[in-house]
Amino acid sequence: xxxxxxxxxxxxxxxxxxxxxxxxxxxxxxxxxxxxxxxxxxxxxxxxxxxxxxxxxxxxxxxxxxxxxxxxxxxxxxxxxxxxxxxxxxxxxxxxxxxxxxxxxxxxxxxxxxxxxxxxxxxxxxxxxxxxxxxxxxxxxxxxxxxxxxxxxxxxxxxxxxxxxxxxxxxxxxxxxxxxxxxxxxxxxxxxxxxxxxxxxxxxxxxxxxxxxxxxxxxxxxxxxxxxxxxxxxxxxxxxxxxxxxxxxxxxxxxxxxxxxxxxxxxxxxxxxxxxxxxxxxxxxxxxxxxxxxxxxxxxxxxxxxxxxxxxxxxxxxxxxxxxxxxxxxxxxxxxxxxxxxxxxxxxxxxxxxxxxxxxxxxxxxxxxxxxxxxxxxxxxxxxxxxxxxxxxxxxxxxxxxxxxxxxxxxxxxxxxxxxxxxxx
Numbered sequence: 001x002x003x004x005x006x007x008x009x010x011x012x013x014x015x016x017x018x019x020x021x022x023x024x025x026x027x028x029x030x031x032x033x034x035x036x037x038x039x040x041x042x043x044x045x046x047x048x049x050x051x052x053x054x055x056x057x058x059x060x061x062x063x064x065x066x067x068x069x070x071x072x073x074x075x076x077x078x079x080x081x082x083x084x085x086x087x088x089x090x091x092x093x094x095x096x097x098x099x100x101x102x103x104x105x106x107x108x109x110x111x112x113x114x115x116x117x118x119x120x121x122x123x124x125x126x127x128x129x130x131x132x133x134x135x136x137x138x139x140x141x142x143x144x145x146x147x148x149x150x151x152x153x154x155x156x157x158x159x160x161x162x163x164x165x166x167x168x169x170x171x172x173x174x175x176x177x178x179x180x181x182x183x184x185x186x187x188x189x190x191x192x193x194x195x196x197x198x199x200x201x202x203x204x205x206x207x208x209x210x211x212x213x214x215x216x217x218x219x220x221x222x223x224x225x226x227x228x229x230x231x232x233x234x235x236x237x238x239x240x241x242x243x244x245x246x247x248x249x250x251x252x253x254x255x256x257x258x259x260x261x262x263x264x265x266x267x268x269x270x271x272x273x274x275x276x277x278x279x280x281x282x283x284x285x286x287x288x289x290x291x292x293x294x295x296x297x298x299x300x301x302x303x304x305x306x307x308x309x310x311x312x313x314x315x316x317x318x319x320x321x322x323x324x325x326x327x328x329x330x331x332x333x334x335x336x337x338x339x340x341x342x343x344x345x346x347x348x349x350x351x352x353x354x355x356x357x358x359x360x361x362x363x364x365x366x367x368x369x370x371x372x373x374x375x376x377x378x379x380x381x382x383x384x385x386x387x388x389x390x391x392x393x394x395x396x397x398x399x400x401x402x403x404x405x406x407x408x409x410x411x412x413x414x415x416x417x418x419x420x421x422x423x424x425x
Contacts, residue, residue, distance in 0.1 A: 001166040007035035010145050010168045016043055018110035021137040022050040026176045026264045027115040027130035029147045030055045043067040052076030054177040074326035095329040096288035099136030112141035117152040119163040127159030128152040130262040135283045143167050153274035157281040179264045184215040190383035191348050192216040198344050202250040204296040206230040206333045212348050227251040228258040231329045234265035252295045254280050261287040288332040294339025301333035302346045307359045310398040312377035312389045313370050321367030334376050351382040351406040360405040362416035
């Protein structure tokens with residue numbers, strides 16, 4: 001590893017026409033990205049490929065596209081507005097399968113820009129908060145450029161990378177990006193209550209980040225012996241870990257340890273996971289493998305949706321034709337929970353959007369993506385209750401889904417369903 005004095009010097013060996021992986025989440029290497037933008041005239045026909053990035057990134061600046069195209073494997077909020085399917089495009093792929101894009105040279109990598117902890121006494125740096133697809137990128141890229149940050153936690157698992165594997169690096173001492181969740185609304189608290197009622201003692205849980213997952217976790221204070229095997233977690237898990245409610249004692253995969261693929265939250269969380277053997281941050285091809293997930297008992301996979309139609313089709317990545325997120329790991333965990341003994345795949349969502357439109361719909365919006373098929377759908381939860389779709393016919397599904405829609409939408413949904421039936425009679 002060659003330590004250089006500036007980010008501009010670190011990226012100077014990148015050549016035009018290369019594909020560049022950028023580590024994401026709280027580990028987004030913003031110093032290196034800033035240097036690319038500042039030196040954009042030196043590049044042409046380059047591609048940046050990444051999952052969600054955090055912080056102030058240059059993707060929305062039109063002059064950036066003269067030198068760089070971007071491929072998002074998951075569309076974060078700061079990329080969403082600039083998505084044009086030409087300069088800034090989206091590649092749909094199950095999160096569990098993204099590492100194979102790199103390892104099998106389907107999207108071969110020339111360069112990886114990463115953000116790591118300082119090397120320990122054995123020369124090992126840590127990919128810290130974001131192992132996810134970054135491990136595969138580091139294994140596949142010909143040139144690795146790092147920003148080494150004293151404030152990046154050293155996280156155990158698959159993210160350890162020997163310093164000799166890194167070609168060029170800069171040293172920094174800067175806080176990581178922090179993500180703070182706002183307080184859950186009364187509606188979200190009701191959803192949390194219903195979802196928590198599906199979680200038994202000894203369950204292994206998977207949940208994302210945000211107000212509904214936080215509402216679910218806040219309802220688990222009287223549970224016992226919970227485990228965690230999840231692609232991402234944040235601060236909301238900490239109270240349950242500190243109280244021993246989450247102890248991972250019933251898990252089969254990594255018993256006694258909280259398993260994740262990436263971590264995003266506050267400095268309190270980053271300090272807690274630093275050199276903490278209770279946590280294993282692992283390659284997402286392992287963490288999100290449905291067969292691995294299914295080895296744990298009573299897996300409750302909790303995910304969300306944009307809308308659900310009356311047959312159980314679940315759109316989670318778009319509003320109509322507009323991509324707003326990605327396939328992510330939803331189907332990985334929906335399927336993994338089914339493979340788990342007494343597992344439960346759950347989709348939790350408010351009955352209505354902020355503007356008052358029903359999220360339980362007669363048919364999906366034109367162009368909406370079906371992330372989870374009607375055959376994969378099991379539990380759908382709103383603030384009005386739980387609809388268990390498994391083993392139900394389309395007519396039975398429509399009836400139970402209408403029962404958990406907003407009361408003011410139920411009559412119109414029933415009418416739309418009957419009109420749909422008569423179209424085929």
